[in-house]
Amino acid sequence: MANGISLHIGLNRVDPAKYGGWDGKLNACENDARDMEQIARNAGYGDRTMLLTADGTVDNVTAELRRAARVLTPGDILLLTYSGHGGQVPDKNGPEDEPDRLDETLVLYDREFIDDELYKEFEAFAEGVRISAYFDCCHSESAVKAVRNILTPDAMEEQYQTRDPDHIEVTSRVMPPATQHEAYARDKNLYDTIQRNLNPKDTLELAASVLLISACADNQLAADGWENGLFTGTLREVWSEGKFTGGHKSFQREILRRMPPNQSPGLFVTGSANNEFLQQRPFTV
Template identity: 90%
Template structure:
């Protein structure tokens, strides 16, 4: 019988000392993590861990991922959820790694966690393990300018709880571009060294099957909220306390259908091909 481990990460702020004085304050990320942990509990994940704000450090996240990799065997599942800021750093792994020459990051409490680091951890999972990830964050700095151009004041109020375009960065889950550049310039040696030392495999070569549903496209922003992020709140509506019975593709489509046009959740599948996993009901142990 399959078993599951779930890890839920939510940061309402980061350590200002690690980010040049920026605290990255958000409202609903800890609630998102707790609510996703509740979903996991209700569907039968007996092994659940939640890391909130100050607990959500690179060392703690990697320790939990490595523990899961040691425990899970073929047929088992890791449910990984993240709510917080997304960021970017220049890609130093090679010209073909990222077409835009930027690596995405999860903005953890003590530093940015580069996507290459995450996929390097995924390499340790056994063939046949399922990894189901839900990320309520955004990445692209270009999205700030785009949203300012295309959203009406009413639309900004509905999605970002502000009519002031200069406050979009405060109410969305993007590390502001100026902060991204300042942190990278200060800690360039750290981030460049991490990337050069990693040499992760191509994601298609991962032995596990990885399925990621993310809050928005790379050129969009993910909205924060008072109770939940817009993506997580919509996911909960579609899940409907377990009444949803379709597979991952239909789950993604229904979330997408309910979201505003300027925040379009993505579905990304990589690693070992597993059509059965894709057709399964979300959160299936």
Template identity: 55%
Template sequence: MPTGLSLHVGLNTVDPARYEGWDGQLQACENDARDMAALARARGFSDTVVLTADGTVENVTAELRRAAGRLGDGDILLFTYSGHGGQLPDTAGPDRERDRKDETLVLFDRQFLDDELHREFQRFQNGVRILVLLDCCHSGTGIESLANLLTPDALRAQFGTPDPGGVEAASRLMPVLQQDRVFARDRAFYEELRREVREDGAGPGPGAVLIGACQDNQLASDGDVNGLFTARVLDVWGGGAFEGDLRGFHRAVQKRMPAIQSPSFHTTGAPSPDFLGQRPFTV
């Protein structure tokens, strides 16, 4: 019998001392983590929930490594994250990131690079299935460019306001000004971290499937109870009524989302046809 472990991270705030005075206040991220943990538990996963102040790089990394030590061929990891998303300039050159930026999870004490997450997944045995759901922004264009690309009516329909400042408050975007300040302060640290992570190796690792709340240049909506993406995930799942595979699940969620927040589907490490053909959340 395969083993299923799940890790659910939800941050309603971050440490303002680490983010130049910004606390990143959100409403629904802890709820997202708890609700996804309940879904996972009902499907036979052993779940771990990490909330806000416990959502540090050290704690999240430790939980991922603990799971890597327990799971073997045929087992599955479910990892969900709800919180702010950010981007940092990638100074390693255009061959590293097509948009010259690293997407990040904005954890309580610092931003967690996509390269770091990939490195942690590489610690898992090749036969482990990894399913990832990220409910956060990965907005490479920043709010000013997005506001220029979208009509006020489109912004008002999703975020309740056409004003960029208001959109920032209603979305899970780390404000661009804050991203710039933090990167300027910590640039040497992140450049050294990138070198360290990439020197650890670039193997494909186990098969992983990511369903993200939006594209890299889009924003993800927060909410009163759940984030918009997580709410649609729970709606489509319907307490287990959904019978399709992972791609079908992504398409069903996508159909329920507004045009300016289009969920992504991304794979790494060549997940097997059997994995891709399974119902979501299958141990």
């Protein structure tokens, strides 16, 4: 019988001492983590961990990922969910790593967690392990300008709880561009050293099978909310307390169908090919 471990990370703020005074306040990320943990509980994941706000540090996240890598064997699954800000830092790993020359980050409590670091942790998982990830955040700084240009005041208020275009950065899950640049300039040596020392494999070479459903496209913003982020709230509606019966592709398509046109959740598959995993009902242990 397969074993399931789930890790749910939700940050309603970050440590301003680590981000130049910016606290990254959000409303619904802890709720997202709790609700995703409940989905995991109901789906039969016996080993579940939540890291909320101040506990959402790089050390805690990597410790839980490494513990899961030690425990899970072929046929088992890791469910990883993250709700919080997304950011970007300049890519220092080589010209073919990121076409836009930027590495995406999860904005954890004490510093940004670079996508290369995450993939490096995924390298430790055995062949045949399934990794299912759901990220309710955004990354692209160009998205702020795009949303300002395409949304009416009524649409902004519905999705971002504001009619002021200058307030969108506060009510979306993107690390403000100015803060991103300041954080990188201040800690450039740290982030550059992390990337140069990692040299993770190409993601297609991962032994595990990885499936990610993300909250939006790279040039879009993920909206926060009062109870849930827009993506997580819509996911919960589609999941319908376990009544959903399709596979991952149809799950992503149905979430996408219910989302506004300026936030389009995507499906990304990498690592060892596993078509059976893709066709499975989401959250299957």
